[in-house]
Amino acid sequence: MTSTALRSRAWKLLEMVTTPLLPSDYLDLVGPLRAGADLRGRIEAVHPETGDAATIVIRPGRGWRGHTAGQYVRIGVDVDGVRLWRAYSITSPTNRPDGRVTITVKAIEDGKVSNHLVRRAKPGTLIQLDQPAGDFVLPQAKPAKVLYLTAGSGITPVMGMLRDIEFDDVVMVHCAPQPQDVIFRNELHDLVADKKLRLTEVHTDTDGMLDIARLDELVPDWAERETWACGPAGLLDAAEEHWTEHGVQERLHTERFRPSIVVAGDGGEVTFSATGKTVDADGATPLLDIGEEAGVLMPSGCRMGICFGCVTPLKAGAVRDLRTGEITEAEPGVLIQTCVSAAAGPCDIER
Amino acid sequence: MTAIDPTAHLTAEQIEELGRELDAIRDEVIAGRGEKDAAYIRKVISAQRKLELVSRGVLLFSIFPPAWLLGTAGLSVAKIMDNMEIGHNILHGQWDWMRDPKIHSTTWEWDHVSPSEQWKHSHNELHHTYTNVIGKDNDLGYGIMRVDEDQKWHPFHLGQPLWNFINACFFEYGIAAYDLELGKNLNKRRRKNPEFRARAKAVGRKIRKQVLKDYVIHPLLSGPSFLPTLGATFTANLVRNLWTHSVIMCGHFPEGVQVFERRSIKGETRGQWYLRQMMGSANISGSKAMHFMTGNLSHQIEHHLFPDLPSNRYAEVAVKVRALFEKYELEYVTGPLPKQVFSAWHKVFRLSLPNKKPKVKTPDREQELVAA
Ligand code: FES
Numbered sequence: 001m002t003s004t005a006l007r008s009r010a011w012k013l014l015e016m017v018t019t020p021l022l023p024s025d026y027l028d029l030v031g032p033l034r035a036g037a038d039l040r041g042r043i044e045a046v047h048p049e050t051g052d053a054a055t056i057v058i059r060p061g062r063g064w065r066g067h068t069a070g071q072y073v074r075i076g077v078d079v080d081g082v083r084l085w086r087a088y089s090i091t092s093p094t095n096r097p098d099g100r101v102t103i104t105v106k107a108i109e110d111g112k113v114s115n116h117l118v119r120r121a122k123p124g125t126l127i128q129l130d131q132p133a134g135d136f137v138l139p140q141a142k143p144a145k146v147l148y149l150t151a152g153s154g155i156t157p158v159m160g161m162l163r164d165i166e167f168d169d170v171v172m173v174h175c176a177p178q179p180q181d182v183i184f185r186n187e188l189h190d191l192v193a194d195k196k197l198r199l200t201e202v203h204t205d206t207d208g209m210l211d212i213a214r215l216d217e218l219v220p221d222w223a224e225r226e227t228w229a230c231g232p233a234g235l236l237d238a239a240e241e242h243w244t245e246h247g248v249q250e251r252l253h254t255e256r257f258r259p260s261i262v263v264a265g266d267g268g269e270v271t272f273s274a275t276g277k278t279v280d281a282d283g284a285t286p287l288l289d290i291g292e293e294a295g296v297l298m299p300s301g302c303r304m305g306i307c308f309g310c311v312t313p314l315k316a317g318a319v320r321d322l323r324t325g326e327i328t329e330a331e332p333g334v335l336i337q338t339c340v341s342a343a344a345g346p347c348d349i350e351r
Numbered sequence: 352m353t354a355i356d357p358t359a360h361l362t363a364e365q366i367e368e369l370g371r372e373l374d375a376i377r378d379e380v381i382a383g384r385g386e387k388d389a390a391y392i393r394k395v396i397s398a399q400r401k402l403e404l405v406s407r408g409v410l411l412f413s414i415f416p417p418a419w420l421l422g423t424a425g426l427s428v429a430k431i432m433d434n435m436e437i438g439h440n441i442l443h444g445q446w447d448w449m450r451d452p453k454i455h456s457t458t459w460e461w462d463h464v465s466p467s468e469q470w471k472h473s474h475n476e477l478h479h480t481y482t483n484v485i486g487k488d489n490d491l492g493y494g495i496m497r498v499d500e501d502q503k504w505h506p507f508h509l510g511q512p513l514w515n516f517i518n519a520c521f522f523e524y525g526i527a528a529y530d531l532e533l534g535k536n537l538n539k540r541r542r543k544n545p546e547f548r549a550r551a552k553a554v555g556r557k558i559r560k561q562v563l564k565d566y567v568i569h570p571l572l573s574g575p576s577f578l579p580t581l582g583a584t585f586t587a588n589l590v591r592n593l594w595t596h597s598v599i600m601c602g603h604f605p606e607g608v609q610v611f612e613r614r615s616i617k618g619e620t621r622g623q624w625y626l627r628q629m630m631g632s633a634n635i636s637g638s639k640a641m642h643f644m645t646g647n648l649s650h651q652i653e654h655h656l657f658p659d660l661p662s663n664r665y666a667e668v669a670v671k672v673r674a675l676f677e678k679y680e681l682e683y684v685t686g687p688l689p690k691q692v693f694s695a696w697h698k699v700f701r702l703s704l705p706n707k708k709p710k711v712k713t714p715d716r717e718q719e720l721v722a723a
Contacts, residue, residue, distance in 0.1 A: 013568075015567070016563060016564060016566055016568050017572070018559045019563075019564050020460040020557075021400075022460060026400055026404060026573030029401065042586065065544060078389060078451075081384065081385045081386045081387075081449055082389075082448060082449055082450055083450040084450070192438075197375050206412060301472070301480065302480040304624075305659070306480065307471070307474060307475035307479060307658075308443065309475065309476050309479065310678065323374070323377075324378055326381075333452060334450065335447065335455075
């Protein structure tokens with residue numbers, strides 16, 4: 001017998017010992033970061049960067065496969081007891097000797113997770129992790145000239161790149177409301193002092209929004225540079241247009257944060273993605289009824305919100321709890337009780 | 352169907368008002384649910400797992416009597432925690448709001464021969480929707496006992512104290528059979544039904560795993576302590592069964608709890624549904640430890656009103672619910688465990704014998720409401 005076969009035998013035997021739980025349920029008690037466990041991380045430190053941004057140092061579990069500069073990681077954090085998932089760019093270099101990774105988070109208005117991480121997260125807390133992902137990364141072959149065009153927290157993936165690899169000729173144009181809002185400002189200025197970076201800060205409170213046409217004056221050779229841009233949609237749209245106009249769009253790489261914002265309304269178009277049906281729903285009829293009327297096979301039970309026999313994944317959009325008025329937005333892993341939920345805008349139910 | 356309807360003094364408006372007041376209590380808890388509650392259930396789960404690990408570890412040496420005693424006691428408590436405060440409540444969806452896939456009604460499996468999925472259907476859906484409605488709620492007497500004066504007596508019922516005792520000893524198997532609706536499904540035609548067969552297979556699989564673990568694997572691991580470990584696991588299962596059976600009996604059987612007729616729930620409003628839960632359940636009074644070991648089913652009335660609120664909140668909810676009982680002049684059936692257990696058993700004995708038909712029949716709530 002091969003060793004893998006032997007190991008799987010042993011594991012089966014162990015499962016018999018721990019049934020109906022799994023051996024990992026017990027192992028997690030002592031080694032939540034061990035190899036073979038679901039990927040998790042432990043927050044080891046929280047360093048403030050600006051008034052509303054902080055860097056979180058995370059010790060990833062043994063299953064962490066490592067990242068490429070510029071990538072992001074999805075993390076699951078328990079906020080007020082509820083697990084919420086968000087994606088953040090990794091700001092640490094890929095070769096950090098202690099194996100830790102950092103993300104740098106800017107607290108956004110009403111952002112549950114970002115505010116929690118910046119202001120309340122405590123060292124020692126376990127968080128859930130996904131493997132790093134994203135193709136906003138540097139190419140294998142080193143470009144001769146580089147431009148980083150960033151705004152606000154759009155600097156975070158770029159910082160991961162700056163810390164990872166040195167280029168001979170790097171220019172950065174970064175926008176932030178005021179000097180004190182520039183995340184990593186000291187480190188950037190150190191790089192400038194060491195002549196490793198040429199930096200232009202645009203302080204939008206005094207200078208106004210960056211007009212993309214000003215690039216000609218700020219970085220005259222911008223069109224020759226391999227460019228990575230990250231920031232609000234307005235900036236990226238303008239950049240894409242500008243680069244395309246000059247026929248150099250293949251030199252521009254962009255990364256967009258928060259692509260979709262759910263606007264909760266009253267009723268909306270409901271898609272039953274597994275069945276491929278779409279129907280209009282008002283804001284007062286339970287989705288269970290809507291689905292049944294449309295001929296979708298809907299699991300159900302008490303039909304009054306007590307038995308949890310109707311829980312179904314919400315793939316997209318938002319729903320309103322008909323009893324409390326509470327809005328639930330789609331996120332991976334979110335299940336809703338269809339018998340007491342109505343459409344709050346367009347939504348997608350996995351049935 | 353008791354001689355006098357204890358809710359007869361309430362008008363239809365009052366009942367709806369009562370419903371609104373209960374909704375408000377529910378909303379308040381939901382709005383305040385958070386980190387502390389999540390920490391609570393995590394702590395309980397981790398404590399249960401550690402207790403089980405340690406107890407099983409001690410039982411490896413159960414050839415020594417003190418180790419046997421300690422291990423058996425620990426395992427009994429661990430099994431009770433698993434079924435009551437953890438399993439029962441998670442399977443109710445009480446912790447689904449945490450969005451932790453490991454502590455969720457759709458993924459949880461418990462140390463019990465009835466698979467979670469089936470139990471959720473018979474318990475959450477049938478029992479909790481049709482609480483105490485004769486013919487719809489099989490929890491009433493589990494289909495083997497007569498629990499109300501109005502039910503027809505049959506010589507078979509003479510033996511019901513014995514059936515009840517046997518059921519108590521093997522309660523988890525009773526529940527599994529009950530979830531399968533064995534009584535009704537064992538006739539020739541239904542036995543062949545593929546859906547029933549699939550469910551029966553699932554139960555068979557679960558029983559096999561449970562028995563293998565408790566009565567083969569763990570004793571074998573104990574080597575020379577094989578027999579003592581086997582005895583210890585058997586004892587722990589017995590203790591757990593007797594305990595849960597007692598707690599469950601206290602929930603709906605003690606004297607003073609009402610049962611309802613099928614037609615009385617036709618077109619039931621939210622207020623009326625709440626009222627039925629209030630009149631159809633009974634509590635157990637006692638210490639914090641008692642509430643914990645019953646999985647907070649000592650707050651059965653509150654649990655039936657709000658089956659999906661986190662169990663650690665029932666104690667605070669109970670104060671408000673009790674005030675409503677007083678306000679609406681309703682009887683809040685509660686008492687210490689021995690008293691409630693005695694009361695329930697007393698009823699089992701009493702109704703094993705035939706009785707005279709009660710003279711005054713309660714008018715149907717429906718008709719009454721039309722009249723009001
Ligand atoms: S059908 Fe029972 S909770 Fe939805």
